[in-house]
Amino acid sequence: MTELSEGHNQREGWVGWWSSKKKQGPSDSIPNEQATNNNNNASNENGSISLQDDDNVSREEENGADQAQGWYSSIVSKIPSIPFVRSRTECFVIDSNARYSQLNDPQAEYLEVEAKEGIVRRSTSWCWYEDLTEITAESSTWGDRPGVLSVYDTGSAHCPLPLPHYPISSSHPGYHVYIKNSLILPSDSPLETLHEQSLLSKMATEVKNYYNFPNEKHLYLKKITSGLLTGKKVVVISLMGTLPEKYEKFSLGGQRSAHYLATKLALSLQREAPSKILSLSFQCPLDNKDLLVVFQECVELLKNWEHVLHDADAIFVESVYHAVPLSILLTKHILERHEYFHLRPSIPVGILAIESPLQGYRFWDHSVDSSNSSEQDYYKIQQAREKQLFQGASKIEREILSKVRNYRKLDSEESKLLQKNLNWLLINWNSFRLNLFGKLFDNFMTASQKLAIDYTHPKIFRNLWCDGRYMGIDTRLPEELQLPDAHIKTPEYEHSLLVPANRRFEITLMNNILLALNLGNTNFVPIFKLISPFFISRSFNENTISPNLRKTTQQELKVWTQEMEARYKVLSTPEATSDELPEEVSSVHKFLQFSHYQNVKNPGVMTLYCEIYDDDCVYKTFIENTIKTRSLLNKKRLILLDDHSAPQSILNTVNQYDLVWRFHECLSDYMKLRNLPRQVYPPSLFLVISLDRWCWKPIESAPASFSRDNKEALIRLKQLWESYQNWNPPTRGLKQLRNILSVLSLYSEASELLQDIERK
Template sequence: MTTLDPVADSNGKNTWRRWWNSGEDNLQTAQNDANGWYSSMISKVPPFRPRNNLVSVDDNTRYSQLNSEQISSLETEARNAISNRNSSWCWYEDLTEVQSKINSSLGKGGVMSVFDTGSGRCPLPLPAYPIEMQAQYNIHINNSFLLPSASPNEIYHPLPLRTMIASAVKNYYNLPTEKHLYLRKEGNKLLKQKRVLILSLVGWLPEKYEKVTLGEQRSAYYLSQQLAKSLQDQEVSEISSLSFECPLESKELKTVFEECNTLLSNWKNLFYKVDSIFFIGVYHSVPLAVLLAREILQNHQSLGFDTNTYVGLLSIESCLQGYRFWDHSVDANNFNRVINPNADQDYTKAQEAKEKQLFQGLTKNEKEVLSKLKNYRDPDSVEAKLVRKDLDWILFNWDLFRMSLVGKLYDNFMTLSQKLAIDYCHPKIMRNLWCDGAYLDTDLKKPGEIGIPDFKMKTPSFDFQVKIPDDRNFEISLVDNFLLAQNLGYNDFIPLLTLVGPYFISRSFNPNTLPTTLKKQKTTDTKIWLQNIDPKWASKQAFAEKFQEELQDEISSVYNFLEYAQYQTVKNPELINIRSGIYDDDSIYGNFVDCTLRTKNLLIPKHLAMIHHQSDPTSILETINQYDLVWKFHEALSTFLQLRNLPIQDFPKYIHLSTSLHCSSLNITNKDPTRFERDDSETLNRLRQIWEAYQTWDPPTRGLKHLRNILSALSSYRSFSRLLHDVDRR
C-alpha cells in the first residue's frame, strides 16, 4: 500500500494526508511541464513515445522524492496505458467547488493512478483530467421526466405510529412487515457541513457495440461531476471523488474488481470519518459497483468510518437482469411451438445471429467477455449468483444503504424490466424510468407548436413544463401506475411489466439504429431546416463566447436561443454541444440523493428476494403471448383496484423542459408534501385515467401500435363504470 503520513488534528486524533501534499514544488513543476501537452489535447489521449528509462516504483516511493524527468516518465507510462485501454485507472479530484470549476479549462487539477504502471503505486498529480477537456460550451437542455416521480417525497410519507406498532407485532409472529420505505422527519440538509465521497465506475465498450446498445456513455469523471452538482444544495463541507475507468469489455469482472480494489488502496484516507458514500455504475459496471461496495462496507472499521454513514448506489441502464434481442418484424410463426415444431431451435438461432451481428469487428476475447452479460438473465448463472450474494449482504447488513435503478423507457435494446432488474425485490431498491421528450413529439426546432412561451432572458436559463400530447398519455399512465405500485412494495405487477416492456423497444429510439427510410427522412428534414435558418445564424458564431455574460439581443429570447444552440450543434459541434441524454438530467441525480438521504431505515432488516415467473415472451407477435398479456392486464387492474392510500399526483404528467449551462435550475427537494387519502379514491382516479387515456391513444412505433391492438378491449367499455364493474372482485 502507498505510504501515508499521519497528522494530528486539533483534537489530537490521527487523520491522514497524502504524501504528495508535501511536494508542492514538484507538483508545480509537473504542472508547468504538462501545460503544453494539455492545451493541445481535445478529447482523447494521443500515443506517446515509450521511454527506456522507466522509474522503479514500490510501495515506499513518494512523489516528493521524484525529479521532473522521473515524473515525466511516469506520466508518459500512465498516459500510454490509458490510451491503450489495458488496465483500470482512477482519477481523484476534490469537487467541493464543482460549480465554479465547470467552466475552467484546468480547474484545480487532481491525481491519476493507473493499474500496472508506476502511478498505480505512486499516484501522479496533474493540472487537469487527462482525457476530457472543457473546451466547448456544453448546453444542458432537459426535455424529459421521471416515472413514477422525481423525488421520494412524491410517493412516500412519514411512518405512522400505528404502522410501526403493527410491524412489530407482525415481526413477532414472523409475518411480512414493511413493503416499502418511509420518509424521514428530519430536515432537508442532512449532509450540511459533512464529508461526502463519490465513487463512479464506467466500463469501456467497443465503439459499435456501445452505439447500438446504450447509444452512448459518459466518462466516470463526468458522472462524478453531475452528482457533485446535485449535492450543492446540501451545503456539504467536502466532496471528494474517485472516478474509475475500467476494461470491462476485455477482462473478467473479478479481474477488474481486483484492479480497482488495488487502486483503491491508494485512497484509503478518503474514507476516514466520511459521512456519505455514493456509488454510480452504468450498464456492465453496475455489478462491479456492487462488488466494490460490499468490499468497502465490509471493511468499514479498518477504513475508519462507521455504520452511520449514508451509502447509495445509482444504477443507470443496469445489466443486472441481462438482455436478449428483439425483432418485431420477424414472423411470429417462427417461434410458435404449435405451428413450428422447431420453434425453440429457430429462436436460439435467431438470438445467435443477432449476437453475431452485435459482436461484428470485436476480438475473440471481447466476444467472450461481453457475451457473458446475457447470463445475468439466468438467476442460477455464476454471474447472477455472485452479484446477488453481495447485494443481499449490503441490503441486509447496512441499514443506511439505498439502491436507485434508472433506465430509459424508450429504447432499442433492453426492456424496462431488464434494466430495472425488476425481479430483484427489496424495499431499499427504488426504480425510475427516464422518458425522453424527443420521443413524445416535442420537437424543440418548433417550440411554438409544443406550447413553449417566448420571452427575453438575460442568461441561458429557463424552466417550463410541456404538456404530453393526448395521444401518448396512455403508455405513460400504464407504466407509471404499475411501476409506482412496485416501488410501494406490490410485486404482483412484475409479470405485467415484464410482458409490456418489449413493446417499448424500437430501432427508432436510438439515433444509431434508425431504419434506413427514417434516417433518410430525418437527414432531409435537418437539411431543409438548416437551409431555412442558415442566413439568420451563419454570421453569429461568436455569440457562444458571450454565454457566461448577459446574452446578446439576437439570442436573448427563448425561441432564438433554442434555435441558435441547435444550429451551432450541427454546424460547429466543436464549439457548442447540447447535453440532453439520460446521463445529463440533473433530476436523476437529485432523486438518487433524496432516495438515499430522505428515506427512513427499515424497522427490521430484510434479505433480497427474487421473484421467479415465466412472463418473458419470445415474440410480442405470438398469439399465445398476446392472450397472456390480455389476461394479466385484466388481472392487474383487479389487483390494482384493491390498493389503498396511494399518493395523489398530477395527471397528466408534464415534460420538464429547461436550459442552462452545465447545471439545471430544477429543485425537487422543496415541494409541497404529497397528499394521501386513506381510501381507494386515488386508485379509482388512476384507473379512470388509464381508461380515458386509451380512448385517444395513437402511438407511432410498430410495437406500441401492436400493444394498442392487444388492449383494444378497453375501447369496448362505453363508460368507466362498466370497466370498473368488470374488474372489481371486492
C-alpha cells in the first residue's frame, strides 16, 4: 500500500529520521491504534477537550479536526484508486462454496473492494487472520505482513480474501518510541504472589470439600512453571468494539485495534517458544449492533477458521471495554464445542479483559460533588454526565451503549447473560482463567467496577496498571527524576525508579488490598469499593481535563516546546551507514526530551507509546496467570457478592465516617492474614525506553518467600503507616481520602497503631 511504502522511506537509518523531521509536519489522521500516544508529556492537555465546557469542545474540534480523527474516519482516504462497490455497474455473484483461487480477476477485485467498503462502513464485524509465529519486534513492519480478511455480509464472509497487507494502514509511518513508565499491582507475575500447594494442604482441601466447608480460596502455582508452551500450537483471538469518537475519548481515552493487541500478545508469547502462533483479530460494531447480533456475526466468521483452532495447545483471548462480554460469549461457544474444534479439554484458555465493564459504570465528578447532595442531585449529575458522554452519538449508538451501564445491576438481562456464560467457563473448563486488568488512575470507571469486584472465583485474577505520569514521574522532565543521565548509542535503556515518597501510600494501600482479594479474602471487598472512587479525576484523561488546568498546562507546554526547539533545532547528521544517535541526543535525558518534543511538533515522524495497551508486562502477566497456575481440585461456581458499600458521594459526612470505621476494621482483619508473600518495598516501576521494540523485565520473576504466621502482614501495616506520613497527592479525591484517613497521623509510631488495632 502507498502509505506503507512511504513509511519505509523514512526508516533508512538515523539519517532518514533527522532529514524527515524537517520535511514532514504533524500527521493529519490518527488511527485508533495510536490515537492516544501523543500524551506522554507533562501537560497531557495539548489539544484536549473538556467535558464541562461545551464552547471549548467546539472550538478545540475546529482547531484540531485533523488530529482528532478516529481510526475508521481516516480509512476512506487509505483505500484510493478503487471505486466503491455502490458505484459499480457490474454485479458479481460469488457462490457460497467458491474459493478465492477459483475467482477471475474482476471477481477478485470486486471481492476486495466490497470487503474494504464493509470495513469503512463500520456496520458489520470483520476478522483478520495472520500467522504471527515469526513476527518481529519492529512495529513499523506489523502492517506489512500478509493475512486473510473476512468481512461479514460480504462475499469474503464465505470466501476469505488473502491480502498482502493488513487492510488498514497506520497514519503514523514514522518512528515508534515505546516508553514503559508504569507499575502493575499486586505483581506482574504469579510467581511473586503464589506458591505450590503442599500435600497437607491438598488433603485438608478434600476434607473441607467433603463437609462443604470453604476451601481453595485461590489458585496455586504448578510444580513446573517453565517450558509449558515450548513447541506447542497457540491461538490468539483478539476482539475490539467500535465506539463513537467522543465517547471513546471521554471514557477510555483511546483504544488500539484488535490486530495491535494480537501482535503485542504474540511477541510476549514468543518468550515461551511455541512452534506456532496463529491469530484471529475481530473488529466489531458493538456501538450500533446488539451484543447477541454481533456474537452471531463472529460465529459465522469463525466458520472460516475452524482449521486454525484444530489441535491448538493453548488459546488466549483478549478484549477491551464493551468487547469483554463478547469475548466471554465467543470463548464459551468454542469450548462448549471443543470436540468439534478438535480441542483437548485440558488445554489452558485465558481471557484478558482490559478496562472491563462487567459491573457497569456510574459517573463521578468530585468538582460538583457536595457534602449534602440529595438523591435528586445525584441523578441529575448522572444524567448530565451521560449526556456529555454521548455527544455526537446517533440514536442507535445511544441505545446500544447505554446497555453497558446495566451491568451494574446484577439482576439485569445483560448481567445475567454474562453471568451464565462466565459461570459455564469457570465450572466446565478447569484450565480456564479470567484476568481483569484496569487503570488505577482514571476519569471514568473505578477500580472496583472495572475489576468486577463482586464476581468471586479463584480462577479470576485482578491487576491494576499504575501510570507513572500520574504518580509524578514525568519523563518529559527527566532532570527532575532520580534517573541517571547515562550515555546511550541507540534508543534502548532500562532503569528502576522508586515510586515518589509523596505518592507511596496510595500505591501501598491498593497493593495490599488487591493482594488480599486475589488470595480469596472477600472481606476486603467493602473497603476496596469505598476507596476506589477517590482515584477518579478528570485530570487523569487528557480529553476531560478542566479548562483552567488545561490552560495552565498548555502555557507550560508552550514555554517548554520553545526551549526544546532552540535546543534541538539543528542536529548533526551521522554517517549514512551509522545507526547511532547524534551526539546532541545521545544521553537518556536528552533523548527523552527530544522524543517528547518530536511527539508534539512532528507526530508523523515520531510517536510515543505509553498506554496500558503498549505495556508488554500486561501481556506477560496474563500469559503467566493462565499457564503457570494449577487448576482447582474441585469445581466451583461463580459467586456474586452484590455488595453495596460504594458511596454516592465521597464528600458526604456519613460516608466518610463509614469509611473510617471500615478502614479500621480492614487493618484489624489484615493483621490476622497469614502466609502473605514478601514483596520488595518501597515499590518501584521499571522504566524502559525502546525504539520499535517490545520490552520485558530482564530478570525473570523470582519465586516469593512466605512465612506461615502473620509477620508479613504486620510489616505491611508498618509500611502503610510510614508511607502515610509523607503522603501528598495532587487531586481533589485523593486529598479528601488523605483527610479522612488522618487518623493514621494520630499515632506517633507504627507500633502504637498495631497495638490499637490488636485491642479491637
